[in-house]
Amino acid sequence: MAKTLSDAERAELADTLPDWALVEGRDAIRRVFKFADFSAAFGFMTRVALIAEKANHHPDWSNSYDTVTVELTSHDVGGLSSRDIRLAKAIDALR
């Protein structure tokens, strides 16, 4: 099983994932994605879903019309792990 991130790995987050922020009150990272319309937002979600399913690591997310809010954490370890970093990078590569 993966482990939660070390202090050193956490310190690197601002550099490796500059568009993601730590979520208050929860060991997770969040990025808000804005699109032209619902169709573009939902297209993005389908692409993320395919990546997530392949990795067997799934986002906690919501959609409101043209906006997709993605939160990543590793439920099985109760916090951030290297799997969240990997998925965040893969999601960033879609934009």
Ligand SMILES: C[C@H](O)[C@H](O)[C@H]1CNC2=NC(N)=NC(=O)C2=N1
């Ligand atoms: C059984 C299956 O491996 C698990 O439930 C997976 C699925 N997707 C998951 N996604 C996330 N974000 N955290 C998990 O712990 C997790 N566990």
